[in-house]
Amino acid sequence: xxxxxxxxxxxxxxxxxxxxxxxxxxxxxxxxxxxxxxxxxxxxxxxxxxxxxxxxxxxxxxxxxxxxxxxxxxxxxxxxxxxxxx
Amino acid sequence: xxxxxxxxxxxxxxxxxxxxxxxxxxxxxxxxxxxxxxxxxxxxxxxxxxxxxxxxxxxxxxxxxxxxxxxxxxxxxxxxxxxxxxxxxxxxxxxxxxxxxxxxxxxxxxxxxxxxxxxxxxxxxxxxxxxxxxxxxxxxxxxxxxxxxxxxxxxxxxxxxxxxxxxxxxxxxxxxxxxxxxxxxxxxxxxxxxxxxxxxxxxxx
Numbered sequence: 212x213x214x215x216x217x218x219x220x221x222x223x224x225x226x227x228x229x230x231x232x233x234x235x236x237x238x239x240x241x242x243x244x245x246x247x248x249x250x251x252x253x254x255x256x257x258x259x260x261x262x263x264x265x266x267x268x269x270x271x272x273x274x275x276x277x278x279x280x281x282x283x284x285x286x287x288x289x290x291x292x293x294x295x296x297x
Numbered sequence: 298x299x300x301x302x303x304x305x306x307x308x309x310x311x312x313x314x315x316x317x318x319x320x321x322x323x324x325x326x327x328x329x330x331x332x333x334x335x336x337x338x339x340x341x342x343x344x345x346x347x348x349x350x351x352x353x354x355x356x357x358x359x360x361x362x363x364x365x366x367x368x369x370x371x372x373x374x375x376x377x378x379x380x381x382x383x384x385x386x387x388x389x390x391x392x393x394x395x396x397x398x399x400x401x402x403x404x405x406x407x408x409x410x411x412x413x414x415x416x417x418x419x420x421x422x423x424x425x426x427x428x429x430x431x432x433x434x435x436x437x438x439x440x441x442x443x444x445x446x447x448x449x450x451x452x453x454x455x456x457x458x459x460x461x462x463x464x465x466x467x468x469x470x471x472x473x474x475x476x477x478x479x480x481x482x483x484x485x486x487x488x489x490x491x492x493x494x495x496x497x498x499x500x501x502x
Binding site for chain 2: 228231256259260262263264266267268269270271272273274275276277278279280281285286288289290292293294
């Protein structure tokens with residue numbers, strides 16, 4: 212495990228992350244994508260950020276398919292509000 | 298004393314349910330609630346990040362839906378229609394209750410130094426294969442609730458509800474570039490919040 216990436220050049224990190232936004236959104240033109248891949252290849256930590264950012268988005272995409280339950284007290288208050296009986 | 302059981306299978310099809318709702322049958326309303334309330338509540342909770350406020354959104358959504366059922370034209374499914382009402386109610390709740398939510402349009406729409414990644418450990422998880430177990434589900438929801446409302450709402454609408462940048466911008470009365478920057482900032486913050494949990498996962502070897 213390394214902590215080699217220390218953001219000592221904040222402006223460059225911000226720029227790279229800004230590009231990463233377009234990259235993740237699939238908005239980056241092919242030649243620009245190549246330019247971005249070079250610094251990523253040079254920087255293992257940047258690759259980790261890119262990889263974990265992509266995983267974050269993928270995990271949240273599955274969230275809406277996950278079954279959820281209504282807490283029983285919330286359900287009973289809702290039915291009372293609607294004048295329903297179960 | 299056990300409550301009498303109601304047979305809701307008569308409303309299994311959406312058109313039968315709709316007919317029942319339009320005829321003002323209480324059992325149809327009960328069926329609507331049973332079928333859609335859990336997801337409406339989950340979506341409301343994701344938007345407002347407060348159980349009491351989410352319950353208020355849930356109640357208002359069903360009250361309005363029952364009042365307006367005659368205006369439902371059936372162009373979308375009942376669920377989609379309900380979720381749209383819930384989203385609007387949640388946004389109104391946020392505008393009412395959170396002064397910061399309404400004024401954050403002036404927020405510096407740039408990646409902030411605080412957004413920069415700090416945790417640089419790889420994550421062993423493969424989201425394409427991982428089933429969302431209860432613990433991970435809870436981690437995702439808790440991380441989302443920790444975001445400021447201005448970032449959380451953009452993330453929920455874009456990444457979870459699947460709205461386009463344009464539709465999200467219109468719903469929030471924001472510019473499209475502001476939506477894009479907020480979305481990216483939300484993703485970076487969520488990544489950081491989840492890193493403590495997911496970077497450790499399977500790290501015991």
